[in-house]
Amino acid sequence: MTVYTRTHGGHTMTIHAPAGERDFDPVAFAAFAASDPVLGLDVETRAIVPGGPGHFGPDAGMRLLQLGTPTTAWVLNPTIPRQRDAIEQVLRDPRRQFVTHTTYDVLAVWSAFGIALGQRVADTHLLSKLINPDERAGHGLKDLTRRYLDDGLTQAEQALHERARQLAPRGHRAGGGAMSWGWNNIPATDEAYAIYAGLDAVYARRLLPILLAKCGAFSHLVRMEHWLAAQSAGITIRGLLLDRPYTTALLAETEAEHRAADELIRARLGVSGGSPKFAYWLAEQVTGVVLPRTPTGRPQITADTLNQLAGDVEAGRAHLTPGAAELITARRAMAATSNTIANLRSFLAAADTDGRVHPSINTLRARTGRMSITAPALQTLKKHDPRLRHCFRADPGNVLVSCDFSQVEVRVAAALSRDPTLMRVIASGVDIHDATAELMYGPGYTKQQRTVSKRATFGTIYGGGARALAAQTGVPVATARGVIERWRRTYPRVISFGQDIAQAPVVITGSGRRIPADPDRPYANSNYAIQSTSRDLLVAAVYELVTRHGLHDRLWLFVHDELIVQVPAQQAESTRQLLVQAMTTAFRGVPIEADAEILGTHWGHLPEPTPSPAHESTRKAAPQ
Known part of the structure; x- marks a missing residue:
């Protein structure tokens, strides 16, 4: 078995990297795994394609899994049967605890082994955000280890990147191309790869007690935030069902609307509505107000500036040359449809082969602790335009029920x-x-x-x-x-x-x-005090719903101050009442109220189409 030793900051670490079936000593590994009740956990996967299904798509694949104590790591290959069996035995043991950095490793474990680690995981990224929630503080694993330990992990990363540049074929070495190639192609037994992988697990384990000590004054939040992260990981793993036929049809309709608006501008001006030439043309058609400019001096044409201009014209603060209004309307249609098209394409690209989208939920994204949703960015979908929300639906036989704080x-x-x-x-x-x-x-x-x-x-x-x-x-x-x-x-x-x-x-x-x-x-x-308190009131309600009422597998999504659950249709009304009860409370004597509604089979409720006069006449004449 290949063994590497590295010493940084006076701390010596050993990495065991068995190369094959015969090279693996299960007895020695079992003794290592039993030596520490909490093991650092890290994985190396194939490169995740941005915008795709991530860990739930065909490009996903685990190449290595690493477990570490503060001094020792084992780097195992899950494609080798004996090593995979040893990995699964440790991961499935309900008594085992792990420390990772972000939920990336948790989701990769689920994808590769179907094992939900749940609340058996401590997250150094989450702990760092509790200590200092400022995104600019540097919460990456390399940032934290340099700050609290030494630069050994940074050196290992640099060595791996250099190794990738050495091995990558021509055409894959510029920018980040070498590592994009390397994650998929560097041999699993490569020394730089194995050392980097093993040290990730060791350093995560070394960080844990340091970060926990810094959380002493608010240790109760450590438990609650890890609990919430586990619920969010469950939402990601279960995924949201995409109404693919509706989404595809809406995309085609919106793309046609965008093309028609652009073609109108091209027919009149000979340039695209997205061209800088259109921006300069528009600036010459407006009097009374001055269009904002980009840092390079070009007139700034965005959805917001166009809407502001329309408001100025309506209020009489701005005036347009004859014929300009129609082209501005077309350009506004282009701006409005561009965002819709981008969203719809992202939904379709993110769906797995079963038509499920697995959004990433960052439970401590903002300073205030407000959550964010990416891949795709579902929290940006507005209630007042339900077309995009309608792309997501409940599983067959179920409906969605939503509850939102009222002016919280x-x-x-x-x-x-x-x-x-x-x-x-x-x-x-x-x-x-x-x-x-x-x-x-x-x-x-x-x-x-x-x-x-x-x-x-x-x-x-x-x-x-x-x-x-x-x-x-x-x-x-x-x-x-x-x-x-x-x-x-x-x-x-x-x-x-x-x-x-x-x-x-x-x-x-x-x-x-x-x-x-x-x-x-x-x-x-x-803002921090108000928004953070509002967020924590939502988390308290979610905790009650899960721990007292067993809705853990019914959580569908968190969006700002809104909680959405999925339940069988016959339970919809009782669940609606339960959500109102859980989210109606008081804070320092001030009543906190909530409104809940049964959304139905889809997240966004589309208005009923207006019947044509002929249809209306037929309907009225129909026999009763």
Whole structure:
């Protein structure tokens, strides 16, 4: 058996890398595995193709699996039967605990062995995010080992990259091409590959006690966040069923709409709507306002700038030359359909052979702990446009039930600030935004004034100014400034809370989460406190639903403050009531309310088509 030894920072580590069937000593491996109740776990896989099904697609494949103690690693090859049997024996033992870095290894284990590690895993990436949730702090395994241990793992990575450049054929050596080739083709017995693989497991195991010690003041969050990560991994593994016929048809329809809009512009101007020439042309057709520019000086044409321009024209602040309006409408259609097309293509590309999409859920993505969803980015799909959400459906015989907090961030703001007026409004049970509009404008407020009041509520809570409010609502900056001043007079304790917490170097939330302030954005501290608390209220509700009501295998997706579950159709109404009960609570005396609905077979509910007059006449004349 090949054995390598490396010493870094005075710490010696040994890597056992059996090359084949006869080279593997199962007795020695069993003794190693029994020597530590918690083993570092790492895997080397084939290169994952971006945008595809990832671990659940045909390109997936595990090449090596590594287990490590603080001093020793074994690098095993799952394609060799005796080594695979030894791996499975350790992984399937319910008493075994592991430490990994991110859920990548957990998902790879499921893909290769069908073994769910669940809550038997500690995650050094997750621990690092608890210690310092700033994404810029550097939470990669190499970053952490350099910071807390030594640069041995970084050196091993550099040696592997150099080895890949040596072995890669011409045409695969530029940029990251060498490693893209290397993950699939470097021999499993290569020295640089084996050392890098083994040290990954050792260093993860060495990091664990260091990171846990730094989490001492909020150790209760360690358990809860690992529990949540296990639930999220379960969602990823189960996947979401894609309505492929609907998605394919919608893609074709949207692509045709995009082409038609572009062809109209080409017919009139001789250039594509996406061409820089169109941007320069448009700038010459507008008077009254100046289009924003890119850093290179080119007029900036995005969906937002086009929508803003349309609003300016409607309000009379901007004027267009004759004929320009039609082409702007076409260009807006191109902008709107481009995002839809990109989403639909990503859904189809991410689906596995069974038509299931396995999104990646990062449970601690933002500073506040808010979750994100990627591959594909499902959290960006808006409720007000259900066409994209409709691409995903419940399994046959099941329906989706959704529950969403009602104005939770405003309620949390009231609880944290103790603003008596806002707390009184909430306690009255009236709509918060209606009440705010009435307090600011009187009982005769208009629909637009309610909208502006609503935007002012969220913007002011989070430190937004008059310019941001004007951009969101289309009102002049002077008007927006007056609205914000009126809001500040209405809820003064909310404002003083934001001013006070802006002085804090670290925001400590009610759950004990520590969020370092951003020196460049101290006003964001109130955002951190409110958003993080709202997130933790959702997690508490999910915990109750899983641990008390057994919905662990029914969790379908988390989206911001919304929880979606999948249940048999006959259980839909009882589940809806259960979700409302679990998510309706109180925080520091302020009621937290929730709204739940039965979505049906699909995530997004499409409006019923309007019947044609002929169809309507036929329907009315039909015999009863």
